[in-house]
Amino acid sequence: MCATCGCGDEAAPRVYSLEVPGLDVPGQEVPGPQAHEHSHEPGHSHTHDGHTHSHPHDHAHPHADGHSHTQANTPELIPLEQNLLAKNDLLAERNRGWLAGRKVRALNMMSSPGSGKTTLLVRTLTELGDRLQAGVIEGDQETSLDAERIRKAGRPVVQINTGAGCHLDADMLRRGLDALDPAMGSTVFIENVGNLVCPALFDLGEAAKVVVVSVTEGDDKPQKYPHMFMAADLVIINKSDLLPYVEFDVDECVRRIRRLNAHAQFLVLSATTGDGVTAWYDWLDGHPSRTETRAGSLAGPLEESLTDAH
Ligand SMILES: Nc1nc2c(ncn2[C@@H]2O[C@H](COP(=O)(O)OP(=O)(O)OP(=O)(O)O)[C@@H](O)[C@H]2O)c(=O)[nH]1
Ligand SMILES: [Zn+2]
Ligand SMILES: [Zn+2]
Ligand SMILES: [Zn+2]
Ligand SMILES: [Zn+2]
Ligand SMILES: [Zn+2]
Numbered sequence: 074m075c076a077t078c079g080c081g082d083e084a085a086p087r088v089y090s091l092e093v094p095g096l097d098v099p100g101q102e103v104p105g106p107q108a109h110e111h112s113h114e115p116g117h118s119h120t121h122d123g124h125t126h127s128h129p130h131d132h133a134h135p136h137a138d139g140h141s142h143t144q145a146n147t148p149e150l151i152p153l154e155q156n157l158l159a160k161n162d163l164l165a166e167r168n169r170g171w172l173a174g175r176k177v178r179a180l181n182m183m184s185s186p187g188s189g190k191t192t193l194l195v196r197t198l199t200e201l202g203d204r205l206q207a208g209v210i211e212g213d214q215e216t217s218l219d220a221e222r223i224r225k226a227g228r229p230v231v232q233i234n235t236g237a238g239c240h241l242d243a244d245m246l247r248r249g250l251d252a253l254d255p256a257m258g259s260t261v262f263i264e265n266v267g268n269l270v271c272p273a274l275f276d277l278g279e280a281a282k283v284v285v286v287s288v289t290e291g292d293d294k295p296q297k298y299p300h301m302f303m304a305a306d307l308v309i310i311n312k313s314d315l316l317p318y319v320e321f322d323v324d325e326c327v328r329r330i331r332r333l334n335a336h337a338q339f340l341v342l343s344a345t346t347g348d349g350v351t352a353w354y355d356w357l358d359g360h361p362s363r364t365e366t367r368a369g370s371l372a373g374p375l376e377e378s379l380t381d382a383h
Pocket of ligand 3: 238239240271
């Protein structure tokens, strides 16, 4: 059981399509297998690059670097965690092959709860219309509230409820793709469960990881949740319309992410007002816009360009 995020072995993901008026998407409910457990009790010791240390775990942290853990009272947790990730990575590779075979591009959208993933997706699907042939796989612990919002935008959408699970994994995505049955050459947006910790650990076989961080969350999120930002291909700083009212330094946030991740690109936008979304549409089109190019390079002009955006 994940001590911090509540991810647990009770999870039994439910996968089902929502009916879109005028679209022929088969409804489907697939009972899930037992989900996994990961993480560990306080006070365990572990090894990083040869040296061993122990520290109390008042945090949950991913172990993407493959460092090993030992814990006296429950040693069976260690191989379970490793096996789980190894199995996931294998299934993710299978998804990658499946997607490549259909020339389908899957984008894994991750963020903390409420940073604006669904709002951005609804705007994107509405504004891009037929220019972007896209479906959505919605991950949430409970409810199909977000999927309903997508459905109203007239796009095929499959809901995955993870129950106690705090992230989507490659097996859930495979079942979501089976239910969605995306068209050849289309785009699949995957809205991951709102959580900045565990989703970073689980490769889904996606083409890119898009991390949304909103200005109401604080610009220190990259330091607090480094693995999420290390994994990002694109970081969207959302709710830019609220910058005048909150303590959020865009430049500082970008610098913090850049220290963790040399290749991430950046976009600053507002999903509700639509300010800056053109650069996101350009990114989806594969034509980097001026905003993205300048922010993404982090050469000299970065500071000025982002300060201008304030
Ligand atoms: N001011 C402002 N509010 C926004 C913006 N984007 C989203 N919101 C609001 O933030 C709240 C959460 O937005 P959602 O789109 O539901 O966020 P989410 O990331 O999908 O949330 P989860 O699915 O719970 O993880 C809603 O009340 C949105 O209206 C924005 O750019 N500016
Ligand atoms: Zn977790
Ligand atoms: Zn988990
Ligand atoms: Zn540690
Ligand atoms: Zn640990
Ligand atoms: Zn959402």
